[in-house]
Amino acid sequence: MRISTVTMYEQSTASINRQQSDFLKVSQQIASGRRVVNPSDDPQAASRAVGVDQSKAITQQYEDSRVSARNSLAQTESILNSISDAVTSAKTLLIQASSDTLSDVDRESIASELKGVYETMIGQANATDGNGRYIFGGYKDDAPPFVKSATGNVEYNGDTNSRLQRVDASRLMPVTENGATIFQGVPSGAGYISEANVANQGNVTFSGPQVTNVNDPDYGESFRVLFGEDGDGNPTYSVEQFDSDGGTWQPVAGLNDQPYDVAGEQLSFGGVNLSLKGTPAVGDEILVAQSGSEQRPADLFRTMEAAIRVLETPAESAAQKAALRNTLNTSMRDLDNALDNVLTVRASAGAKLNELDVIDAVGNNRMLNYEQTLSDLVDLDYVDAISEYSLRQVGLQAAQKAFVDIKGMSLFDFM
Template sequence: MRISTVTMFEQSVSSMNRQQGEFMKVGQQIASGRRVVNPSDDPQAASRAVGVSQSQAVTQQYADARVSARNALAQSESVLNSVSNAITGGKTLLVQAASDTLSDVDRQSVASELRGIYETLIGQANATDGNGRYLFGGYKDDSPPFIRDGDGKVAYIGDQSTRAQRIDASRLMPVADNGAKIFQSVATGAGYIAEAGDNTGNVTFKGPQVTDPADPGFGETYTLVFDEDGGGNPIFEVTAADGSVVTDGAYVPGQPIAFGGLGLTLEGSPAPGDEIRVGQAEAMNTDLFKSFEKALAVLENPAATPAEKAGLRNTLNTVMRELDNGLDNVLTVRASVGARLNELDVVDAVGGNRMMNYEQTMSDLVDLDYAEAISEYSLRQVGLQAAQRAFVDIKGLSLFDYLR
């Protein structure tokens, strides 16, 4: 069989090109550090690598979401700590103001300090995060959740929902509680509160105290109303929310009145029509701002008559209980925020382990074994050099070299 010179040249060039292509492929792998540079290098591994890469991207998005959630919760926790301190400071001032040794001027001085705490509390309720969003407005976070109405009272206009953020595929975490839950609610089991009406007598109360939680009427709301018998002596009547009379009798100062598993001790002289309402905390005033407003109203006005002094004492007693309940509620929400911060740490650890698994899987699929690649690189280099040398030798073969 006769082989033409053209055929020998073509085969030699083809061999050199093939060897050079393999040599360059290994060089590209070493330069990139990847075994699978193009999908054609290993179609199955390349296909699996795409899926793993997508999972890595989703996991990283959840990690970024957890950073955002942690920032929001940390800011909420910091604000709630300030709110707790404000409530505690307000309670301390009210205990001071309840002293009989203080004059009207002294109480006005206390009221001035209490108003400063009240304004601080409003500012904390309208706190924003680092992005300018209001923390406690729910999903309506583009405007202050608490505003003053025409009478100067604080009202909540935020959303009733709790803003949540997905921190993992199976977890949607609340990242900011709404203001109504924090500043206008009480914790479960907050107990009973007594509140006097616009009385004209000077009767004051202590309590109520829980005496029998097993009483069938325990948990209901009651109204104690004073009147006079035919001889002008004070009497009382306690009615339930449905209007039924629970108990009645002659009023004796200092003698506890029992009803619905509760005990209420009264002092002073009531006037006909005076009343005291007793109910569970969630059925009474639950608004922290209203509690401060009630206290400021009685402290900023002189208490000259016995009725005004009794109203002052009753209001301060009521507000102090309301502040205790409000503080318990804020601490409950703060504990919930702390629990969510701890949960973020746990989810972060799980997400970190998941990302490490993805990275190991990706490495197994596409990363290069350098020892093997360098050996292959040397082999391909020798192959290319051999092909080049063979071409040189074949090119030199000619019958004319032997014709003399």
């Protein structure tokens, strides 16, 4: 078989080019630290690497989202801590104001201090985050959620939603609480509260109510005590129960137009006891209902307003002194419920912060797994690469030497 000189040159050149290409490929791998420099190097690994890269990017986005959620929850928790301190301070002031040794001037001084606590609560309720959004307005976060009406009462203008944020593929977490939940809500265990009608003219004061039987069939319903008088001018009382179906008050059997003892009367209905003392006026009314019910909605700001108003009013007559004592008793119970509610919401925020820590740990492990998978797919094994580099270098040198030797072989050298 005759091999032409052209064929020998072409094969030798092709061998050198092939060795140079392999040598260059290994050089690029060593320089980049990657086994798969181009998709053509390993199409299957390159395709899987794209999917892993996308998963890493999504995991990183969730991590950034958790940072934002943690900042919101931490700020919420800090504000709720300040509010709980303010409620505790208000309760302390009301206990101080309940002393019979205080004068009207002393109570007015306490009312002035209570106003400062009240304004602090409003300021905290209208707090904003770092982006200027109102934290407790729900999704209506572009305006203050709590504003004073023309009558001077604070009203809630936000919505009842909580802003949600995706912190993981399977977790959509509330990162704020709405103001209605915090300032107009009560804990699930909130009990009965008594409240005297502001229009009462008598001097009846109450103590309680005290729960005696939670298994009573009427426990949890709303009641009211109405005062009147019999034909001889003696005071009487009647107890009515609110019918939620009909929306009306209905007399309680056996407690209608009963004689009332001004020296002290013990009433029992619906699984609760209510102690009364003092002389009522015809038409006076005392409401007994669970806090947060339709007949006795919870509102921390209304509680503060009522307490400030009664402390600023001179307690000269027996009726005014009774109104002072009844309002302070009701307000202190309301503040207890408000504090329990704020602490419950704060505990919820703390639980979410702990949950974020757990999700972070899971996310970090997931990210490590992605990085390890990506490394297994495309990263370079330097030991194998350096060995391959040396081998390709020897192969290229051998191809070059063989070409030189073949080029020098000619019959004319032997003639």
